[in-house]
Amino acid sequence: MRTTEAPHSHPTALTHEVTNQPPPLTGHDVADDAVLLEGVRREGAEWHTEELHRLGRLVGGEEAQEWADQANRHEPVLRTHDRYGHRVDEVEFHPAYHHLMDTSVGAGLAGAAWADERPGAHVARAAGFMLMTTLEPGHLCPVSMTYAVVPALRHSPDLAKTYEPLLTSRVYEAGLRAPAGKRGLLAGMGMTEKQGGTDVRANTTTAAEAADGTWRLRGHKWFTSAPMNDLFLVLAQAPGGLSCFLVPRVLPDGGRNTFRIQRLKDKLGNRANASSEPEFDDTVAWLVGAEGKGVRTIIDMVTMTRLDCVLGSAAGTRAALAQAAHHARHRAVFGAKLIDQPLMRNVIGDLSVESEAATTLALRLAGAADRAQRGDAGERAFLRLATAVGKYWVCKRQPAAVAEALECLGGNGYDEASGMPRLYREAPLNGIWEGSGNVNALDLLRALAREPESLDAFRAEIEAASGADRRLDAAWQALRGELVLTEDAPLRARRLIERAALVLQGSLLVRHAPAAVADAFCGSRLDGDRGLAFGTLAPGTDFAGLLERLPA
Template sequence: MTTTAETAETTVPRSNPTAVTHDVTNQPPPLTGHDLADDAVLIEAVRREGAEWHLDELHRLGRFAGSEEAQLWADQANRHEPVLHTHDRYGHRVDEVEFHPAYHHLMNSSVGAGLAGAAWADERPGAHVARAASFMLTTMLEPGHLCPISMTYAVVPALRHSPELAATYEPLLTSRVYDPGLRTPADKRGLLAGMGMTEKQGGTDVRANTTTAVEQPDGTWRLRGHKWFTSAPMNDLFLVLAQAPGGLSCFLVPRVLPDGSRNTFRIQRLKDKLGNRSNASSEPEFDDTVAWLVGPEGKGVRTIIEMVTMTRLDCVLGSAAGTRAALAQAAHHVRHRAVFGAKLIDQPLMRNVIGDLALESEAATGLALRLAGAADRAQRGDAQERAFLRLATAVAKYWVCKRQPAAVAEALECLGGNGYDEASGMPRLYREAPLNGIWEGSGNVNALDMLRALTREPESLDAFRTEVEAAAGADRRLDAAWRELRDELAPTEDAALRARRVIERAALVLQGSLLVRHAPAAVADAFCASRLAGDRGLAFGTLPSGTDFAGLLARLPH
C-alpha cells in the first residue's frame, strides 16, 4: 500500500534541468550577410542601360546593404526618430533637428556612394543609371534617409537656371562628403538641398501659395510666409516657391547666410507621419528670410519642374526597390519554411503568389531603370529620350508607385503572423509603401500630367510609340493591347474622367514591351497573359495554368 506522498511523486514529474522545453525549428535564418546586388534582374538592367562599368561598386554597396551592421542602423534610425529643438537652453531660437547616430551613418554611406549630386559631375555615359541602381539597393536597406539625398540630386538641374548660383553651390552639391550641421555653406565640404513648395491652403495647387517675395536694393529678396511640408529641414539649401510682383517665382533659401548668421527658418513642428520615420518633415515659417531668385521672375513652376521631374524618377526607383525588398523577404521566408511536409516554395499556390510578385517586381525594376537610362541620355542631349522621359515618367510614377502597397501587403502575408511582427521588418516596409504615390504628385496629378503631355507635347507620344513598337510583332497580346491603347489616347471630352484607366494601360503596355524585348520568355509570356490579356484575378497569385513558374522563380533576388 502506498502513501499519498508516494502517489504524488509518481504522478508529478520532477524538474529536469536538462529537458528541452523550447526548441526553435522551422524558422528561416536572418536575412543578413548577403549581397543585395546578387540579382539578375537588376544587373541585366544596369548593363542594358549603359552602366556595366559600375557593377563592382554596385556589389560593394550590395554587400554593405545586406550586412548586419547596416540593417541595425536602418532599424535604429527608424526607432529613434528625429527630435526638434526650437530653442537652446538660454531661450535663443535655433530651429535644429537632432538625429540618431545611425541616421548619420546611413547618410555618410549614401553621400559617399554618390547618391546625392555626384552623378551631375560624372561625365561617364550611364552615370545616372549607376546612381539609380545604387539608389535602389540603398532604398531596400532604408528609404527614409534618402529623402534629402534625392532632393539634393534633383536640385542641380533646377539651380542651373541661375548660372552664378550654380557656380557657387554645384561643386558642393555634387560632393561625396557628408558634412552635417548648420554652418556657412562656403566653409563646408559638401552640401545637401531641399525644396519647399506646398502650403496649407494649396497643396498641389502651388499657384495658390501665399508666401510673398520682395526684392531688395542689393539684389536679394525677402520672403514672408509658410510651407506645409518641407522635408529634411537640416539641409543647407532649399528651393522655395513664393509670389513675387511678376508672379510665382523660385528662390534659393540657405539655412546659414554667407556672413555666418542664421537665416530665418522657424520650424514650427515636425510631421507625425505614417512611415518614413527616420526622415524629419517640417513646417517652416519665413519672416524677412533672405533668398536669391532662381530663373526668371514669374516662371517659378517652370524652373522648379526640373527638380520635380528628377524626384519623380526617384519615386519610381524607390517604389520598385520597396517592392523588391518585400519580395526578397517573402522569398527568403518561403525558401526555408515548411508546411504540410514540404517547403512553402514548393507548394503550388505559394509558387503562384511568389511568381506573381516576382513578375510585378521585374516589370517595375526594368521600367525604373529604363527611365534612368532615358534621363542619362537626355542630359547628354538626346532629344528623343527627353521626349520619352516626359510622358513615361508620369506613366511610371502613377503605376509603379500605385502597385507598391498591394505588393508589399501580399509579401507580408507570405510570412503569416511573423510578417505582422515589427521584428521582421515587414511592417516598416508596409508603412513606407504609400509614400511615393503621394510625394511629388498623387495618382490624379500624374494621370492629368499625362494628358497635358499628350496635348501640349505631341513629340512625347511619338517617342512613347517608338519605344512600345520596338517590340511589334513579338507577342500578339502586346500588339492587341497597344492597338486598343492608341484609340484610348485620342483626346475626348471625358479624357480627364478616364485618365486613370488610360495611364494604367499605358504603363502595362510599356512594361510589356520592355519585358518582351529584354526578359526571358517565361517572364514575358506570363506578363502578357496576366496583365494584357485574359481574365486576371484581383489579388496576386492568380497567374493562369501553364505559367512557367520555375522560370519566374529563377528570377528571384538571392
C-alpha cells in the same frame, strides 16, 4: 549525491527549441540580382558593377541593417530653442541616421552623377539608390532632393557656379554652417502650403526684392522634408508672379537665416526622415530662373524626384519580395517547403513578375534621364511622358505588392522584428510624394496635349516590340484608340495611364526579360481573365522560370 542535468533535459526547455524558422536575411550581396544587373548593363552602366557589389554587400550586412532599424526606432527630435532661449530650429538625429547618410552620399547617390561625365552615370546612381532603398528609404529623401536640385539651379548660372561643386560632392557633413565652409551640401524644396497643396499657384508666401539684389520671403510652408539640409528651393509670389528662390539655412556671413520650424510631421512611415512646417519672416533668398516662371524652374527638380519615386517603389517592392522568397525557401508546411507548394509558387511567381516589370521600367527611365541630359532629344521626349506613367503605376502597385509579400510570412510578417511592417508603412509614400496618382494621370494628359513629340517617343518605344507577342500588339492597338483627348479624358485619365503603364512594361519585358517572365506578364496583365489579387497566374505558367529570377 547531486547530479547535473543537461541544459535541455528539463521537459519545459523543449518548448524553447526553435525549429522551422528561416535564418536572418543577412550576410549576403543584395546586388547579386540578375534583374538589377541586367538592367544596369542594358542602360549603359556596366562599368559600375564592381562598386554595386561592394554597396550590395554593405546593404546586406548585419551592421547596416541595424542602422536602418535604429534610425527608425529613434525618430528625429526638434529643438526650437537652446538652453538660453535663443531660436536654433535644429533637428537632432540618431547616429545611425548619420551612418546611412554618410554611406549614401559617399556612394554618389546625391548630386555626384551630375559631375560624372561617363555615359551611364545616372543609371549607376539609380542602381545604388535602389540598393540603399532596400535598406532604409527615409534617409534618401534629402539625398534625392540634392540630386534633383542641380538641373533647376542651373537656371541661374551664377548660383550654380557657387553651389553645384558642393552639391555634387561625395562628402556628408552634418550640421548647419555657412555653405562655403562645408565640403558638401544637401538641398531640399518648399513648395506646398496648407491652403493649396498641389495647387501651388494658390501659394500666399510673398517675395519682395531688397536693395542689395536679394529677396525677402514671408510665409509658411506645409510639408518641407529634411529641414537640416543646407539649401532649399522655395516657391513664393513675387510682383511678377510665382517664382522660385534659393533659401540657405545659414547665410554666407555665417548668420542664421530665418527658418522657423513650427513642428515635425507625425507621419505614417518614413520615420527616419524629418518633415517639417517652416515659417519664413524676412528670410533672405536669391531668385532662381526668371521672375514669374517659378513652376517652370522648379519642375526640373520635380521631374528628377519623380524618377526617384519610381526607383524607390521598385526597390521597395523588390525588398518585400526578397523577404517573402527567403521565408518561403526555409519554412516548411504540410511536409514541404513553402516555395514548393503550388499556390505559394503562384503568389511568389506573380510578385516576381510585378517586381521585374517595375525594376525594368525604373532603370529604363534612369537610362533615358542619363541620355537626355547628354542631349538626346528623343530620350527627353520619352522621359516627359514615361515618367508620369511610371510614377503613377509603379508607386500605385507597391502597397499591394508589399501587403501580399507580408502575408507570405503569416503572423511573422506582422511582427516589427521581421522588418515587414516598416516596408508596409513606407509603401504608400512614393505614390503621394511629388504628386499623387491624380496629379500624374492629369500630367499625362498635359503631355499629350502640349508635347506631341512625347507621344511619338512613347509610341516608338512600344513598337520596338511590335510582332513579338500578339497580346501586347492587341493591347497597344486598343490603347492607341484611347489616347485621343476627348471631353471625358480627365474622367478616364487613371484608366488611360494604367493601360499605358502596362503596355510599356509589356514592351520592355518582351524585349529584355526571359520568355517565362514576358509570357506571364502579357498573359496576366494584358490578356485574359486577370484575378484581382496576386497569385492568380494561369495553369501552364513557367513557375520554375519565374522563380529563377528571385533576388537573394
